[in-house]
Amino acid sequence: MSVVSAETPVWAHRTPRKRLLLWAGWLACVALFVWCWERMTQRTIWAFVWDAPTAAADIGSRAFPPRWSYMERLWAPLWDTINIATLGTLLGIMMAVPLAFLAASNTTPSRLILRPVALFVIVATRSINSLIWALLLVSILGPGILAGILAIALRSIGFIGKLLYEAIEETDISQVEAITATGASQGQILTYGIVPQVLPSFYGISVFRWDINIRESAILGLVGAGGIGAQLNSSLNMLAWPQVTLIILVILGTVVVSEWISAKVRHAII
Amino acid sequence: MLRIEGLTKTYKTGDKALSEVSFEVPKGQVVGLIGPSGAGKSTLIRCINRLVEPTSGTVHLNDLNVTGLRAGELRRARRRIGMIFQEYALVERLTVMENVLSGRLGYVGFWRSFMRRYPGSDIANAFRLLDRVGLVSHADKRADALSGGQRQRVGIARALAQDPELLLIDEPTASLDPKTSRQIMRLIMEICRERGLPAIINIHDVVLAQQFTDRIIGLQAGRVVFDGPPSGLTETVLTQIYGEEDWTAMRNGAAEDAEAEAEEKAQAEKMLRAL
Numbered sequence: 001m002s003v004v005s006a007e008t009p010v011w012a013h014r015t016p017r018k019r020l021l022l023w024a025g026w027l028a029c030v031a032l033f034v035w036c037w038e039r040m041t042q043r044t045i046w047a048f049v050w051d052a053p054t055a056a057a058d059i060g061s062r063a064f065p066p067r068w069s070y071m072e073r074l075w076a077p078l079w080d081t082i083n084i085a086t087l088g089t090l091l092g093i094m095m096a097v098p099l100a101f102l103a104a105s106n107t108t109p110s111r112l113i114l115r116p117v118a119l120f121v122i123v124a125t126r127s128i129n130s131l132i133w134a135l136l137l138v139s140i141l142g143p144g145i146l147a148g149i150l151a152i153a154l155r156s157i158g159f160i161g162k163l164l165y166e167a168i169e170e171t172d173i174s175q176v177e178a179i180t181a182t183g184a185s186q187g188q189i190l191t192y193g194i195v196p197q198v199l200p201s202f203y204g205i206s207v208f209r210w211d212i213n214i215r216e217s218a219i220l221g222l223v224g225a226g227g228i229g230a231q232l233n234s235s236l237n238m239l240a241w242p243q244v245t246l247i248i249l250v251i252l253g254t255v256v257v258s259e260w261i262s263a264k265v266r267h268a269i270i
Numbered sequence: 271m272l273r274i275e276g277l278t279k280t281y282k283t284g285d286k287a288l289s290e291v292s293f294e295v296p297k298g299q300v301v302g303l304i305g306p307s308g309a310g311k312s313t314l315i316r317c318i319n320r321l322v323e324p325t326s327g328t329v330h331l332n333d334l335n336v337t338g339l340r341a342g343e344l345r346r347a348r349r350r351i352g353m354i355f356q357e358y359a360l361v362e363r364l365t366v367m368e369n370v371l372s373g374r375l376g377y378v379g380f381w382r383s384f385m386r387r388y389p390g391s392d393i394a395n396a397f398r399l400l401d402r403v404g405l406v407s408h409a410d411k412r413a414d415a416l417s418g419g420q421r422q423r424v425g426i427a428r429a430l431a432q433d434p435e436l437l438l439i440d441e442p443t444a445s446l447d448p449k450t451s452r453q454i455m456r457l458i459m460e461i462c463r464e465r466g467l468p469a470i471i472n473i474h475d476v477v478l479a480q481q482f483t484d485r486i487i488g489l490q491a492g493r494v495v496f497d498g499p500p501s502g503l504t505e506t507v508l509t510q511i512y513g514e515e516d517w518t519a520m521r522n523g524a525a526e527d528a529e530a531e532a533e534e535k536a537q538a539e540k541m542l543r544a545l
Contacts, residue, residue, distance in 0.1 A: 178359035178425075181319055182432055183349035183376025188383050192372050196363040 059241060066249060067242035074231060074250055080145055081227035082254070084220065085213035088152025093206055095153065096122075096160035103161065104168035106176075107194065122165070126158025130216045134225040143224035151225055152213050159209055167201035168194060203269045211262035218251045271297045271468050272318070272436055277327035279313050279492075287313040288492045291327070295436075298466040300459065302473050302483035302500070306512050309489040311472040315438040318470070319351045320344060331436065349376035352429030354458075356441035358421040360413040360428070367409045369424050370396040373431025392431070399427040403457065419450035426458065437462065437469035443478065451475070455482045476508065 014022070101107045103118035133151035141147045176193035184192065221229020228247060235243040272295040279288040287310040295301055303311050316322035318329050320336065329336040336347050352373070360369045374392045375383055382388065388396075400406045403423035408416065413424060422442060429437060442458060443451035459482050462469050473479045479486060480500040488496030488503075488511040496507050505518070 172362075174355060174357055174359040175361050177321055178353065178355055178428075179361070179372060179375065181321060181348060181351070181353040181438075182373050182428070183345045183347070184372075184383075185345060185375075185380060187380045188375045191380075191384050192361060192364075192375065196361050199363065 063241035063245040065242065066246040067240075068246065070243045070246050071250075074228065074247065077221070077226075077228040077231050078250060078254065080148075081217045081221075081229075082214065084145055084148040084152055084217040084225075084227050085210060085258075088149045088217065089156055089206065089210040089213050091149065091153035092156025092160055092209065096157045096164060097202075099157065099161045100164035100168060101190070103165040106171070106173075107168055107190065118161075118165075122158045122161040124158070125154050126162060128155065130155035130213075131219065131223060134220045135223050138224045143226070145226035148217060148220045148225035148227055151220060152217055155216070156209050156213060159212075160205055163205045164198065164202060167198045167205075171197040200269045204266045207262045207265045211258045214258040215251075215255055218254070271295055271299075271332065272470075273328075273330040274318070275328045275330075277314070277317055277329065278325050279310070279317055279322060280325045286492055288317065288324070291489075291492070291494055293487060293494065293497060295468045295470065297468055298462070299485060300462050300469045300471065300483045302471050302479035302486045303489060304473060304476055304479050304486060304511065305489035307474070309511075310492040311489055312440055313492075314489065315353075315440055315470055315472055318436075318438055319348050319353060345376055349432055350435045352432045352434030352437045354422070354425050354429050354437065354439040354442055356444045358413075358418070358425045358445075360421055360424055362414040363412060365410050365412055366400070366405060366416070366424050367396060369413050370399060370427045370431050373428040376432065396427070396431055399430050402430075402461070403427050418446050419454060422446065422450075422454050423457070426454075426461065430461065434467065437467055439469055439471040441472050441474065443473065443475065451478060458482075476503070 099118045099121060102109070102114045103122060105111070105115065108115040108118070130151045133154045134147055137147040137150050141150070171194050175197065176189060179189050179193035217227050217229075219229045219232075221227040221231065222233050224230065228251065232244065232247045235247060274294070275292050277288055277291040278286075280286050291310075291314060303314065305311050313322055317324040318336070320329075320339075324337060327337070331347060331350065334347060336344070339347055361372065364372070368386065371386070371388050371392060372383075374388060374396075378388060378392070397406060397409070400409055403426055405416075405420060405423055405427070408420065413421060416424065437458075439458065442454055446454060455478055458469070458471070461467065471479070471483060473483075480503055483500060486496065486498065486500050486503055487494055488507065490511050495510055496503070
């Protein structure tokens with residue numbers, strides 16, 4: 001028989017002191033929220049807010065039905081949009097792949113110089129939104145598709161580069177070791193030991209970025225970088241709501257299709 | 271054939287993995303390297319082909335001082351040393367054939383290997399080796415579609431594709447079941463005998479080591495504490511290498527397992543008959 005004590009043992013997840021602190025923490029959060037709400041709504045004109053449903057209904061009624069005949073003027077910019085996304089992604093991949101190999105700690109040829117440089121380029125391109133890249137490039141190159149492609153490519157470098165170098169760093173060393181042990185050269189170690197391991201991630205990342213780029217390239221036209229966004233911008237300026245509806249529907253359709261393709265491709269690889 | 275003198279490895283963390291290890295392996299001898307985890311077995315065989323850089327000491331392969339080689343020469347030396355790994359270390363997403371051919375990487379140029387255009391003689395030899403390890407019909411399967419034992423056979427074929435003068439084998443059976451372990455050990459031994467290949471096998475299964483190898487080297491905390499024939503592994507020696515343990519019981523363990531299995535089977539049959 002085991003030892004049976006007189007009292008049932010007591011066990012608590014937290015000590016009383018910790019519980020008290022937890023409650024104080026929650027109280028502070030609520031107080032902060034109330035204070036922020038006060039600050040945020042200081043200059044709100046409530047009449048507009050109460051009016052919002054009516055305003056939305058008004059625009060909605062003017063936006064329907066979509067102006068289907070406008071479609072014939074959308075095919076060309078839609079094609080441009082898809083091309084901007086696709087070419088931009090390809091260009092981005094071409095620049096991101098070498099960067100990723102320079103940035104990954106297990107493949108970089110120089111830890112002290114090249115790796116920090118590559119990491120900086122990846123962070124820098126990633127931290128600037130493609131719309132801002134497009135603004136800059138339109139003012140440098142003038143409006144048009146080229147600015148859009150470059151904007152998408154630049155933004156994609158950071159995204160693809162970062163995910164790819166992480167995939168490279170996560171490769172199984174024993175496979176690399178085995179290839180090294182055969183007397184393979186550096187290039188062969190890379191193509192046999194590492195590339196096969198990161199290839200699925202590479203395809204997955206690329207298709208995922210292409211899918212995101214379709215969405216991003218649809219708005220680049222707002223700043224003059226080509227594609228369907230230009231039509232959206234002018235329709236909005238002319239208050240041509242039925243056209244706006246059609247454009248939004250077209251963008252939605254394109255995004256759904258691209259997402260479907262990207263999901264299919266990723267599923268096929270992994 | 272292989273001469274190791276005063277090999278010492280101190281890791282950056284200050285851990286001394288090997289200290290003053292010296293021994294020679296003549297042609298055709300298969301050496302079992304035993305010792306507890308962390309004794310430096312893995313480090314020792316990795317120092318021979320310099321996957322791990324030794325801190326001091328020398329490794330001679332015939333008359334070639336491997337420890338003094340520069341990058342290009344080291345690659346040529348590595349071609350002569352085949353290596354077989356614990357977790358097989360195949361390139362999982364490549365086919366069996368590509369994995370075997372990767373043993374030729376030291377002999378072919380970058381583009382040839384990149385385009386998978388290996389010389390006809392290499393391909394013919396790869397098929398011969400796959401036939402030898404009994405996997406010819408699996409040549410175009412991906413490595414990750416094979417079972418553990420099959421993968422290790424591919425690992426053996428890859429090492430042999432190098433046409434090595436020495437085999438380094440790191441825990442070849444650690445990820446395999448007892449039966450497959452024996453088959454793999456038997457295969458390795460047969461191949462070493464056929465080709466007169468010397469080999470160093472890291473192995474933690476003392477019974478397997480004793481049964482299959484020509485000579486045992488016992489490592490303990492980075493030092494050689496035993497070097498002799500398998501029959502010389504007495505209980506005192508094993509205790510010196512591994513610490514206190516009931517060695518006779520371990521040896522009898524295998525036999526007992528078999529007996530227990532037979533008994534269970536008999537019991538089951540009895541129950542079936544009763545039904």
